[in-house]
Structures are given as C-alpha cells and as structure tokens.
Amino acid sequence: MNDSPATLSRARFRFLCGLLFCTGMTSLIFQIIWLRGFSIILGSTIYSMACVVTVFMLGLAVGSLIMSRLLKGGGKLAERPLAAYGTVELLVGISALIITWTLFSHQDFYLSLSGSPTAPLLSRLVAQFSVCLALIGIPTALMGMTLPLLSQLVADRRQVSALYGVNTIGAATGSIIASFVLIYYFGCIRAGAFAAAVNALIFTVALAANRFFPPAQEPAAEQPPPDAASTPEGRMLSRPLMLAMAIFSGFVALSCEITWTRFLSLCFGNRIYVTSIALSIILLFMGQAARMSSAMLRGTTPLWRILLYACSLTLISFSAALLLERSAFQPTEPGLVVLFILLMVVFPATALGLIFPLTLAARPAGVTNGASWVGLVYGMNTLASLVGSLASGYVLINLIGSNGLIAFNSVLLLIALAGLAYGFRSHFKLSDHALGGVAVVGFLAIIAPKSLQVPPVVDAERAVVRSEDAHGIFSVVQMDEGRLRVLNNRTDLVYLYGDPSTQYVQESQAFLPILYAPKLEKVLNIGSGYGITAGAFSRVNEVKSIEAVEIVPALVEHAKLFSPGNHDYFTNPRVKIHITDGRHFLATTPERYDIISINVSDPYLPGSSSLFSHEFYELTKSRLGPGGVMAQHIFGPDMATLYHGIREVFPHVKAIPSYGNGLTVIASADPLEPRQRDLFLQRYNEGRALFDTIGIPDGLMGFERLVLLGDETLKELSSRAPAFRNSDDMPALEFRRLPGQLGLFYSNN
Incomplete structure (x- = not known):
C-alpha cells in the first residue's frame, strides 16, 4: 500500500488492527463475566441471559449511533480521533471494572431491584432489563463508539x-x-481487572501515537459519478438499500446464532x-x-453477485447440514x-459474515463523512x-424450534435472492x-420439510416425549x-426414573431432613425434577406447605409421566410449583x-454450580427458620471439597449413602437431633409406611443404620x-477441568 491520505501504510494499518483486536477481546471478556454475574442476580434462565445480551447489543448500537452524529458535526473528536479512541477505551475499562466489582460484591442490593421470579413474565423482563441497562448501559455504549472513531x-x-474483521476476531479470542484462562485461574473480578488494564494500556499507546495518525481525507475518487445512480450497481449502492442490507444481515446473523449455539x-x-x-x-x-470482504473489494466481481453467492451458498449449506442432522x-x-458443524455453522457464518462488512465499507452517493457512515x-x-436475538430467543424458538428457525431465516434469504434476481436479471x-x-430446490426439498421436526437428539423410535423450547430440546x-x-x-436431568436407587435417593432427600427438623410447617424443594422429593414431603401430613421450584418447564409439564413415583405431587393442594x-x-x-431440600443433577454444569457456592450456602442459612435444616445431594470426584464447602457455613452435618458415588447430606446451624423420631414411630408404623417404597423394610431402624454409615x-x-x-x-466447580479426555466438554453424559 502507498502512504497516501486514502490508504494507510502497512505498518500503521497493522497498528490500528492491533488496537481494535484488543478492544474486541476486552469487550467479550467483560461480556462473559457479566453473563455469569447477572445469572446470579437475575437467575440462570434463558430469559435473563437473553436480557443481558440484548442490553449489551443495545449499548453498542446506541454508542455507535451517537458517535455517528458527533462525527458528522466534526469538532475535536474528528481532529484527534486516536486520542479520542484511547480516552473512550480508558472510560470503558474504568466503568466496566466498577460494574464487575459491584456485581459480585453488592448482590443483595441488585436482587432487591430484580423483581420477583414468580411475577408475570413481562413484569420480570421489565425489571431485569432495567437493572441490566442501569448497570452496563454506559460501558457498552462506550464500546460501541470505538470502531466509528x-x-x-x-x-x-x-x-x-x-x-471490523480484526475486531471480531479479537472478540472470539x-x-x-x-x-480457559482468566476466570479459571483468577476469578471474575480479577479477570475484569485484567481486561481493564488492557483498556488502560490501549489508552496509553493511543495517546502516545496520536500525532502519527491525522484524520484521513475522504478521496474524491470514492464518490460515484453523477450517472452512477442509474446503473444497477449504483442503485445497489444507494443509501437506503445499503442500510437495508445492514439491517438484514444483522437480523439473520443473530437469529441464526441462536440455533448455531x-x-x-x-x-x-x-x-x-x-x-x-x-x-x-x-x-x-x-x-x-x-477480512475476506476486504480482498473481494479489490476484485472486479460486482457487489450484487457477492451477495447472491453469500445467500445461495448459505441455503445450500443449510440443506446439506440438515441431511446429516440425525447422524x-x-x-x-x-x-x-x-x-x-462445517455445513451448519462454519460455512453459513462465513457467507453471512460477508454481507455486513461489504455494507460497512461502501460509500453510497451523498455520504461525505466515512466515519459517520x-x-x-x-x-x-x-x-x-x-431484534433478531430477541425475536428468535424469546418467541420463535418456542414456536417453531431450531429447525424451524433455520427455515425462517432461509425464507428471508430466499426473499433477498428474489430481490437480487429481479433487480439484476439482465446481468x-x-x-x-x-x-x-440449487438453493431454491434445497429449501423446498430439505429445509422446509425438516422445519416441522424436532432435532433428533435421541433415537426417535424410543422417545416417549420429544419437544423443544427456549430452554432446550x-x-x-x-x-x-x-x-x-x-x-x-x-x-441427563435426573437419574433413570423407575430405577429403585432414584426413588430411594430422592425420597430420602425429604425423609432425612424431616427426621431432624424441629418444625415441619414450611418446606422448599429446589430442583423438583421428577417431583419425587416434593411427593415424599406431601406423604407426611404434618408438612403444611411445600414449594417446588424447577427451572425446566417441560419437567413440570410432563410430571404425570413420572407417576406414581412422584405420588401425583402436582395435584396436591399443599404443593405450589414455581418454574424459575x-x-x-x-x-x-x-x-x-423449616426445610430447604436441593436436588441438582450435576454440580459442574452452568447454573447448577452456583448452588454449591459459599454465597449460596450463606443465603440458604439466612432463609432457614430456627433450627431449620438444608438437604443436598453431593457426589463426584470433588465430593470431599463439596462437603467442606457445606461445613464452612453449617457446623452440624449428617448424611446417608446415595447412589454409588454420593451422599445425601443435611446441615444446620444448630445441633442435629432426631426430633421427629416419635412422629415416624407413632404415626407412620415405625417408619414402614414411608420407607417401604424406597426399599427399607425395617422402617426407621434401617434408616438410622444408614445415618450411621453416613457418619x-x-x-x-x-x-x-x-x-x-x-x-x-x-467459580471453581463450573470451570473445573474434569478428568478424562472429554472432561472439558461433558460432565454427566
């Protein structure tokens, strides 16, 4: 490249690439940290996660649009762009680090603002959106200003x-x-401090190099000739059409990303x-x-044909991928x-990824300020x-599923193809x-028929139920x-229903804490699963109120499948079910x-691991009445560490063996005594009326022997x-490197 007003020297361009790579990297580091922090404050649900991503993207958009307006008017931002960029990066680092620290140190305050999880969905979303926007609105808006600057x-x-491409690759990094590195070795707050330090370094470097980077002059040659608007390529380069392309590519790419993920x-x-x-x-x-689009712009292929190839190849790739879906x-x-993966994700992401950069690089007629554009x-x-993320993540995935979402976006691509075919038919x-x-045939023969099918995660012939919603398949x-x-x-959400060990373990998570609790008025069951634990609580008449909380809606919707094991808990008037x-x-x-019983399928999974943290145990302790007990199933290679985590908060612990590799433990701030022993003996035939269903024929005596084994x-x-x-x-559990070749990828599967 020549050192000219229109083209930076290779060295200076690489310098800017390095800066924007670091900008993208720090932005995604903060986003990953915030997703974890907000999952605690707003709940580890698909809707709260989508809320955080939505606010993050909204901030980027608002920041970019604000900077577009500011640059259009010129002023100091236009005179010293590199210094302004560095200052914005410094502000990003400072504000984002403050937010990161408060997310993990002032949870109670933000929880008080986040709304009740049992409120109507719209009310919850408004509260969650408000909290997110108040916290990360400013740093994300600042992040959106960097590329235009x-x-x-x-x-x-x-x-x-x-x-733009280098910035996106930095985000991937x-x-x-x-x-893999920062949160695993240093934790969330110190990971944020690292990202903020990189932002500060960007500021220092940008300030020092500012005098070597004067604002570029818009070359006259970039402007189309007066009659260009009358040509097909000129019509495609018109301002409204280029904006429409930007909007189209943004919606389709993020809508597809929901399914790709x-x-x-x-x-x-x-x-x-x-x-x-x-x-x-x-x-x-x-x-x-x-980055490929940059090279394409040097060639002679017209823009409309590049778009044609991008849309057509995406459709063909989707068709081929859906043929392989079952296998x-x-x-x-x-x-x-x-x-x-290549056909469903890599090729379409690359093809769709071409569209927006081409739009970004274009200069339609009438655009005099490239940075503002x-x-x-x-x-x-x-x-x-x-909008694509919201519409797909909140509505479409529930209505039409993953394959249907691919088909929906394929229809949008077909519409774009039809527009290109009509506008440039003579060429x-x-x-x-x-x-x-080929793209149209692929859609009609493969994509459209597959759109009505739920992706076959398991053998369809043996599936009793197969459904899909925002939470998964x-x-x-x-x-x-x-x-x-x-x-x-x-x-696997729970161990096999119908297996005797499953009934034994899950009913024991009710009977063990009942035996030691001083009162049996109010019970909370977190992770109701099949409903066996909640059903076991309902078998004890002295338990007055049972609240069952389950995060997967389908488990509650299909609870009847797991009867009689769950004793039809969903029909019991003492049981109140919450899906959250x-x-x-x-x-x-x-x-x-009086009792909080926690049944989590796996301590290593996202969301589940936060139910084994020090802060969670402190929270549980604060929600127990006098002498109240907590019950939880612990298992796996880190069982000793899990036990020590409980003992750090609860000084008194009892347990019984469960499955082949775990324990059902109960814990309390007060000494544990079998306070309900007489109840089991007198009202429930020495416990046999309750324990026979879980394979303990000699009633309470057999159960107490299990407690001794647990001791x-x-x-x-x-x-x-x-x-x-x-x-x-x-969060050491969630980021734990499990033993085995696939320990980074699978936990209980």
Whole structure:
C-alpha cells in the first residue's frame, strides 16, 4: 500500500488492527463475566441471559449511533480521533471494572431491584432489563463508539472492513481467554481487572501515537459519478438499500446464532467451555469473512453477485447440514459431526459474515463523512441484531424450534435472492441461475420439510416425549425394564426414573431432613425434577406447605409421566410449583423455611454450580427458620471439597449413602437431633409406611443404620483437605477441568 491520505501504510494499518483486536477481546471478556454475574442476580434462565445480551447489543448500537452524529458535526473528536479512541477505551475499562466489582460484591442490593421470579413474565423482563441497562448501559455504549472513531483514520473502504474483521476476531479470542484462562485461574473480578488494564494500556499507546495518525481525507475518487445512480450497481449502492442490507444481515446473523449455539452444544457437550467455544467459532469465522470482504473489494466481481453467492451458498449449506442432522447428533461417526458443524455453522457464518462488512465499507452517493457512515451502519446493524436475538430467543424458538428457525431465516434469504434476481436479471449469467436454482430446490426439498421436526437428539423410535423450547430440546426415552431417561439437550436431568436407587435417593432427600427438623410447617424443594422429593414431603401430613421450584418447564409439564413415583405431587393442594431459577427464587422470597431440600443433577454444569457456592450456602442459612435444616445431594470426584464447602457455613452435618458415588447430606446451624423420631414411630408404623417404597423394610431402624454409615463416610471426608473453595467470584466447580479426555466438554453424559 502507498502512504497516501486514502490508504494507510502497512505498518500503521497493522497498528490500528492491533488496537481494535484488543478492544474486541476486552469487550467479550467483560461480556462473559457479566453473563455469569447477572445469572446470579437475575437467575440462570434463558430469559435473563437473553436480557443481558440484548442490553449489551443495545449499548453498542446506541454508542455507535451517537458517535455517528458527533462525527458528522466534526469538532475535536474528528481532529484527534486516536486520542479520542484511547480516552473512550480508558472510560470503558474504568466503568466496566466498577460494574464487575459491584456485581459480585453488592448482590443483595441488585436482587432487591430484580423483581420477583414468580411475577408475570413481562413484569420480570421489565425489571431485569432495567437493572441490566442501569448497570452496563454506559460501558457498552462506550464500546460501541470505538470502531466509528478509529474508522476516521482510514478512508480506504477495504481497510474499514478489515478493521471490523480484526475486531471480531479479537472478540472470539476474548471469549476463549475469559473461560480457559482468566476466570479459571483468577476469578471474575480479577479477570475484569485484567481486561481493564488492557483498556488502560490501549489508552496509553493511543495517546502516545496520536500525532502519527491525522484524520484521513475522504478521496474524491470514492464518490460515484453523477450517472452512477442509474446503473444497477449504483442503485445497489444507494443509501437506503445499503442500510437495508445492514439491517438484514444483522437480523439473520443473530437469529441464526441462536440455533448455531444450540447445535454446537448438542455436538460438543454441556460444560461452560462449550458455550465459549461455540461463541468463539461463530465470531472467528464472521471476523475472517470481514477480512475476506476486504480482498473481494479489490476484485472486479460486482457487489450484487457477492451477495447472491453469500445467500445461495448459505441455503445450500443449510440443506446439506440438515441431511446429516440425525447422524451428527448420534455421535458414532466423529467425521460426520465435524462435517455437520462445517455445513451448519462454519460455512453459513462465513457467507453471512460477508454481507455486513461489504455494507460497512461502501460509500453510497451523498455520504461525505466515512466515519459517520460507519457509525450509522454499525449502529443499525447492531440494532437489527438485537431484534433478531430477541425475536428468535424469546418467541420463535418456542414456536417453531431450531429447525424451524433455520427455515425462517432461509425464507428471508430466499426473499433477498428474489430481490437480487429481479433487480439484476439482465446481468445474470447461467452460473447465477444455476446457483440460485440449487438453493431454491434445497429449501423446498430439505429445509422446509425438516422445519416441522424436532432435532433428533435421541433415537426417535424410543422417545416417549420429544419437544423443544427456549430452554432446550427435552426428551424422555424408554429404556429397559420400564425405566425412563430424561434429557435436556444432551444433559441427563435426573437419574433413570423407575430405577429403585432414584426413588430411594430422592425420597430420602425429604425423609432425612424431616427426621431432624424441629418444625415441619414450611418446606422448599429446589430442583423438583421428577417431583419425587416434593411427593415424599406431601406423604407426611404434618408438612403444611411445600414449594417446588424447577427451572425446566417441560419437567413440570410432563410430571404425570413420572407417576406414581412422584405420588401425583402436582395435584396436591399443599404443593405450589414455581418454574424459575431456584437460587433467584430463594434470594428474593421473604419466606423462612423449616426445610430447604436441593436436588441438582450435576454440580459442574452452568447454573447448577452456583448452588454449591459459599454465597449460596450463606443465603440458604439466612432463609432457614430456627433450627431449620438444608438437604443436598453431593457426589463426584470433588465430593470431599463439596462437603467442606457445606461445613464452612453449617457446623452440624449428617448424611446417608446415595447412589454409588454420593451422599445425601443435611446441615444446620444448630445441633442435629432426631426430633421427629416419635412422629415416624407413632404415626407412620415405625417408619414402614414411608420407607417401604424406597426399599427399607425395617422402617426407621434401617434408616438410622444408614445415618450411621453416613457418619463414617463424613469422618473420612473430613480427613481430606479441600481442593478448592467454590464462590461466586471464583467459580471453581463450573470451570473445573474434569478428568478424562472429554472432561472439558461433558460432565454427566
């Protein structure tokens, strides 16, 4: 490149790329941290997560649009763009670090503002949106200002596309670094401090280099000739059409991302690392597409034909992927899984990722300030992304599912194809017709028929139930001996229904705390699952009120499948069922309980791990009445550490063996005595009326022998030092590197 007003030297351009790479990286680090922090304050539900992403994108859009207006008027921002960019980055670091610190240190205050989890959905969303906007609105708006500011330094439209691509690749890198390094080794607050330090370094470097980067002059050659508007290419480059392209690409890309993320989790696994990897893959190939668009702009291929190829190849790729869907989700052939990911995610993300950078780099007739145009287009694209994410994540995924969402976006792509075919029909070559024709046939023959099917996570012939909503793909599979396996995506929610050990463990989570609780007035069951524990509580007449909290709606909707094991708890007038996040419910309820029983499928999964943190146990302790007890099932390779985490808050612990690798423990701030022993003996035939259904024929005596066995196990666990301390800021369980080749990807599957 020549050192001219229109084109930066290679060294200076690479310098700007380095800055924007770091900008993208720190932005995603903060987003990953905030997603975790808000999951505690707002609940670990799909809606609260979508709320955080929505506000994040809204901030980016607003910041970009504000900067577009400011740059249009010129002034000091236009005179010293690199210094202004560095100052904005410093403000991002300071404000984002403050927010990160308050998220993990002032949870009670924000919980008081987040609304009741039992309120109507619209009311909850308004409260959650308000809290998110108040907290991260300013730093995200500042983040949105950075690309328009730096684009003042380049007048060559190809370089603008490349800058956007590098920024996106930096975001992909930030997603990986946040999960695999920063949070894992240092915790959330110190990870935020690292990102803020990088922001401060950007400020220092940008300020020092400011004098070497004067604002670029818009070259006259970039403006189209007077008669350009009468040509097909000129009409495509008109301001309204280019904005429409930006809006279209933003909506479709983010709508597809909802499905891509789900499909990648179905292929890769259920750990927190999978989410980071999925986000990184999507951002990486979209960023690479932006860099490719820079090279395409140097060629002679007209813009409309590039768009035609992008839309057609995306449709063809979707068609081929859906043909492999069944085989890819039954992971017997790793090669097919890789091919499915390439066809469903990588190729479409790359093709769709071309559209917006081309729009970003264009200079329609009448645009005199390139940086202002970048801000406007970037803001409109981000707003459309926000709408695509909201519409798909809140509404469409519930109505039409993942395959239906792919079909919905395919229809939008077909509409775009039809518009291109009509507008440029006189310029179409035979190859253009052939490519478009294959895309249409693929849609009609494959995508449209598949749109009505739920993705086959399990063998369809053995599936009793297969449904999909925003929370995932829910499956109930008929196993041998009449047992049922229940999954959400690829995660087993509970051990097999119908297995004697399942009934024993889950009923014991009611009977063990009942035996030791001084009062039996109010009970809370977090993670109701099959409803067996709530049903067991309902069998004890002295229990007056039972609140059952379950985060997966389908488990409650299909509760009748798990009868008589759950004793039809859903029809019992003493049982009140809440479909929400259990920790958020506990944190926001004013009630005090005699027993809180927690049944979590896996301590290593996102969301579940926060029910094993120090802060959660402190919260549970504060919600117990005098002498109240907590019950929880602990298991796995870190069982000793889990036990020490409970003992750190509750000095008195009892337990019984459960399954083959765990314990059902109860804990209390007061000494544990079998206060309800006479109740079991006198009212329930020495316990036989309750314990016979879980395989303890000699009633209370047999149950007490199990407690003695549990005491021996607790002594052994006490002798082992804890491997770590799990807290909200240092979520060691969620980011634990489990043993085995697939420990980073799968937990209980």
